[in-house]
Amino acid sequence: MERTTDRALVRRLRERPVWQHLAALVVVPLLATGAVATASVADRTRELQVAGQAGSLMRAATELDALRRAVDSELLPTLTRNVTRDRVDSAAAGFGRDRAQTYLEAVNRVQLARQVTDRAVSRIPAGSPAATRTAMAVERLRTVRSAADQGTSSTDALAGLYLDLSDWLAHAEVEVITRTTATGLSERSALAVSDVTLVAELTRQASREVPVTFTARVLTGSAQVRARQRSAHVVGTYRELAGGAAGLSTAQLRLHWAQATGSASAQLLTQALSVETIAPGRLSGPRLLELSAASAQRDRDLAALLGSAVDTAVTAIDEERESAAARLHATTLLYLLVLAGALAAAFAQGRWLARALWRLAEAARRVGRGELVEVPESGPGEIRTAGRTLAGAVAGLRQVQEQADALARGDLAAALRAQPVHSPLGEVVHGSVQQLVRAVQQRDELQTELAHQAAHDPLTGLPNRAAALRSLAHALHRAGPDGATGLLFVDLDGFKAVNDTAGHAAGDEVLREVSQRLRVCVRDGDVVGRLGGDEFVVLVRDVTDEASLVDLGERVVAAVRRPLEVRAEHGTVAAGRAVRIGASVGVAVARGGGEGAEALLAEADSAVYRAKSRGRGRVEVFDDALRAELAARSDLQSALRDGLRRGELTLHYQPVVDLADGSLAGYEALARWDRPGVGPVRPDVFVSAAETSSLVCDLGRWVLHEATAQLARWRTERPRAWPAAGGGPEPTVAVNVSGRHLADPRLLEDVADALAASGLPPHLLVLEITETVLVDDPSATVRLQQLRATGVAVAIDDFGTGYTSIGQLPTTPADTLKIDRSFVASDDPGRRGLVVLTVQAAHTFGLRVVAEGVEEPEQLRWLREQGCDTAQGYLLGRPLPAVEAAAWALPALGTAVV
Numbered sequence: 001m002e003r004t005t006d007r008a009l010v011r012r013l014r015e016r017p018v019w020q021h022l023a024a025l026v027v028v029p030l031l032a033t034g035a036v037a038t039a040s041v042a043d044r045t046r047e048l049q050v051a052g053q054a055g056s057l058m059r060a061a062t063e064l065d066a067l068r069r070a071v072d073s074e075l076l077p078t079l080t081r082n083v084t085r086d087r088v089d090s091a092a093a094g095f096g097r098d099r100a101q102t103y104l105e106a107v108n109r110v111q112l113a114r115q116v117t118d119r120a121v122s123r124i125p126a127g128s129p130a131a132t133r134t135a136m137a138v139e140r141l142r143t144v145r146s147a148a149d150q151g152t153s154s155t156d157a158l159a160g161l162y163l164d165l166s167d168w169l170a171h172a173e174v175e176v177i178t179r180t181t182a183t184g185l186s187e188r189s190a191l192a193v194s195d196v197t198l199v200a201e202l203t204r205q206a207s208r209e210v211p212v213t214f215t216a217r218v219l220t221g222s223a224q225v226r227a228r229q230r231s232a233h234v235v236g237t238y239r240e241l242a243g244g245a246a247g248l249s250t251a252q253l254r255l256h257w258a259q260a261t262g263s264a265s266a267q268l269l270t271q272a273l274s275v276e277t278i279a280p281g282r283l284s285g286p287r288l289l290e291l292s293a294a295s296a297q298r299d300r301d302l303a304a305l306l307g308s309a310v311d312t313a314v315t316a317i318d319e320e321r322e323s324a325a326a327r328l329h330a331t332t333l334l335y336l337l338v339l340a341g342a343l344a345a346a347f348a349q350g351r352w353l354a355r356a357l358w359r360l361a362e363a364a365r366r367v368g369r370g371e372l373v374e375v376p377e378s379g380p381g382e383i384r385t386a387g388r389t390l391a392g393a394v395a396g397l398r399q400v401q402e403q404a405d406a407l408a409r410g411d412l413a414a415a416l417r418a419q420p421v422h423s424p425l426g427e428v429v430h431g432s433v434q435q436l437v438r439a440v441q442q443r444d445e446l447q448t449e450l451a452h453q454a455a456h457d458p459l460t461g462l463p464n465r466a467a468a469l470r471s472l473a474h475a476l477h478r479a480g481p482d483g484a485t486g487l488l489f490v491d492l493d494g495f496k497a498v499n500d501t502a503g504h505a506a507g508d509e510v511l512r513e514v515s516q517r518l519r520v521c522v523r524d525g526d527v528v529g530r531l532g533g534d535e536f537v538v539l540v541r542d543v544t545d546e547a548s549l550v551d552l553g554e555r556v557v558a559a560v561r562r563p564l565e566v567r568a569e570h571g572t573v574a575a576g577r578a579v580r581i582g583a584s585v586g587v588a589v590a591r592g593g594g595e596g597a598e599a600l601l602a603e604a605d606s607a608v609y610r611a612k613s614r615g616r617g618r619v620e621v622f623d624d625a626l627r628a629e630l631a632a633r634s635d636l637q638s639a640l641r642d643g644l645r646r647g648e649l650t651l652h653y654q655p656v657v658d659l660a661d662g663s664l665a666g667y668e669a670l671a672r673w674d675r676p677g678v679g680p681v682r683p684d685v686f687v688s689a690a691e692t693s694s695l696v697c698d699l700g701r702w703v704l705h706e707a708t709a710q711l712a713r714w715r716t717e718r719p720r721a722w723p724a725a726g727g728g729p730e731p732t733v734a735v736n737v738s739g740r741h742l743a744d745p746r747l748l749e750d751v752a753d754a755l756a757a758s759g760l761p762p763h764l765l766v767l768e769i770t771e772t773v774l775v776d777d778p779s780a781t782v783r784l785q786q787l788r789a790t791g792v793a794v795a796i797d798d799f800g801t802g803y804t805s806i807g808q809l810p811t812t813p814a815d816t817l818k819i820d821r822s823f824v825a826s827d828d829p830g831r832r833g834l835v836v837l838t839v840q841a842a843h844t845f846g847l848r849v850v851a852e853g854v855e856e857p858e859q860l861r862w863l864r865e866q867g868c869d870t871a872q873g874y875l876l877g878r879p880l881p882a883v884e885a886a887a888w889a890l891p892a893l894g895t896a897v898v
Helices: 002-014 018-084 087-093 099-122 131-150 155-182 187-207 209-218 221-242 251-261 264-278 285-368 381-395 397-409 412-417 424-455 465-479 495-502 504-521 546-561 597-613 624-646 683-691 695-717 739-743 747-758 771-776 780-789 806-811 829-844 857-865 882-886
Strands: 484-493 527-532 535-540 582-591 619-621 649-658 664-675 679-681 732-736 765-770 793-799 816-819 848-851
Touching: 018 087, 018 099, 018 131, 018 155, 018 187, 018 209, 018 285, 087 099, 099 131, 131 155, 155 187, 155 209, 155 221, 187 209, 187 221, 187 251, 187 285, 209 221, 209 264, 209 285, 221 264, 251 285, 264 285, 285 381, 424 465, 465 484, 465 527, 465 535, 465 597, 484 546, 484 597, 495 504, 504 527, 504 535, 504 546, 535 546, 546 582, 546 619, 582 597, 597 619, 597 624, 624 664, 624 683, 624 695, 649 695, 649 732, 649 882, 664 683, 664 695, 679 683, 683 695, 695 732, 695 739, 695 747, 695 765, 695 882, 732 793, 739 747, 739 765, 739 771, 739 780, 747 765, 747 780, 765 771, 765 780, 771 780, 771 793, 780 793, 806 829, 816 829, 829 848
Parallel strands: 582 619, 664 732, 732 765, 765 793, 793 816, 816 848
Antiparallel strands: 484 535, 484 582, 527 535, 649 664, 664 679
């Protein structure tokens, strides 16, 4: 019942007379006009508020400047008191004979200066915009005064505390002035506020000239150098600002500026401080104290100048406020007149338009009932056009009905052949029929095209992975119990180099050419498919023996090995020569149709993996030996996974020694596994097994947590091999990260979790990445940059074996290079020269160097002569359990290290 009532209400609203709708159309713009008027009045009101707020902010800026100058006035007597406390410092500053008297006078001046500061604080009312900043400044001032009264802080430290507080107040003052400008003032007011900013900066630099020069005079050593630099900066900045009167907006302010900066006090200070800046040490401490009177007089002159600038700004803002009030009155009156005129005009036009629309609507209702009546033409041009159009529509209704009957019967050809009605409506209907017929035809064509695209690779036109697996499953089903089906897994060798050197367009051309060559190699009925990337498969039906598949694989390798001429994006031959790639082929055979498509593909994949590991460019068959190898690897992986869960693995730590002084630089954490019932498993065996799956990520995650936790415990226990507290850099711990773990998006989270759980600082963790990972996986660079951004260090392990160019070192995301043991142990002059070059290049680009595999004293001595930073090896220490590693001590090596 309620729903029926709602529908009736909606229907009555829709059927209201046209004059009611027109009234609504008139009322809405009038309401919008009223809203605009209200908004404009509100803008004028806001202008008044802005002007009042700007004046308040300017007064707050003056209050903050007075407080800042008072704080600056405390600096010189406080520093004098601090210097004259000590006899030696007093003599160095020129207060030798009068030290006691000067100290007493400084104590009195400190009290007087603090009273001035306290009065400046009390003058800032609680409701001022500067009140919050003032409260914060008072807290900081108490801290500074406490440090000064305790007498334990150096003169340089006290000067820094006071200057930091002064800078903070100056920043707060500038912030208040900036808020004044940001309120939306007129150009004149904004210029006046800009004058206040310039004068405030001049007063700030002037008030600290004598204090910072005094600080530079009484300090010694490196602190004096920093103080003199600061003094020269302040004196130079004041001079530059003092000559900037032309930047002021009024002649009166420029005259006042010239008087303040050109007074006798200002000239005396400029001359004396210029001499001290050019020849530091010419002015004694007592002489600088004498200049404080002149500085105080100049500060008063500049404070008067600032007051004048603030008065000018406030005057401009007040005038702007009065102008805003006048505009508010005028705007209100104007909008009232516009509103009255709009109401009168809208009423007259609405009545005329409503009558014309009523006549047209009445004709339309009669036509809707089937009456072919004359449609009147009256009212505006649009209503007349609607009347003429309705008349033409009535004339062509019968012919339109005939075309509609043809469409209803499904006779699309007849509908297309029919001539359009000679009226706009008839032409539209005829065009719509034609579009409908074409849409049906295009839909059929598109469905056929989509079906083809869903099953084929868009680049090569070969069946894609899904289609190839469907074909393989169908072939296995059709083979029956006595048939055999073969599958060749083709993986291209060197394709990544083509993409990297010639570009992806050239790589796409290579893939298209390879697909054509594979088609030529196979028989009719065999299927060539692309799995993705540079991986292809060849499905061979009705296989007679494995030898024929191996022969086909050899033909594929030979066909792919032939040079390919590809063109880069601009049409030139890539790299100026033909491109050469290779192929590794894995062969798998299913007999009797018992195997599934995915299982057969996995066997062929394992065979191609063996082909690549045995030198690439060859054909390998998945046989019983490979099946047994995979089973053994799976068993080893399962045992390793259980061993990780049961805590069977431990970490040994091999020391890394600093060659400069023989101290412990860090440890490399190495995983060890004592498999129950089997015994120790070589690390290269179980790590290699782990690297073929995501298990290596679990192993790396465990090593990260264990190594960081152990180093954190050592930091608390301080093993005897560690440097004494504060005696040198803390030892680090290095953890090897596999290429698969580096590619895992969770690596950053793993590192963060390990550091958080152990509490170890990030800079004490080193992640070791083999050089081949950087060469084979360009995306590894981005991940290493993300890791270094967290604070951990990165080392490139086995450097020299991955063919990284030394010219790439500036962009290599690493902190350390680890020279491979094969270079350290070699006596070949060329390899030794490469070590020397690596050390020099690494140091040039700010990297440290670790030499691996040091086993002979002569090797150690030679590495130290070449400037190598650190080393590790059996000569210095074998990998040790945690307890023994904590007690490690450098063996007696004569003069080889220290």
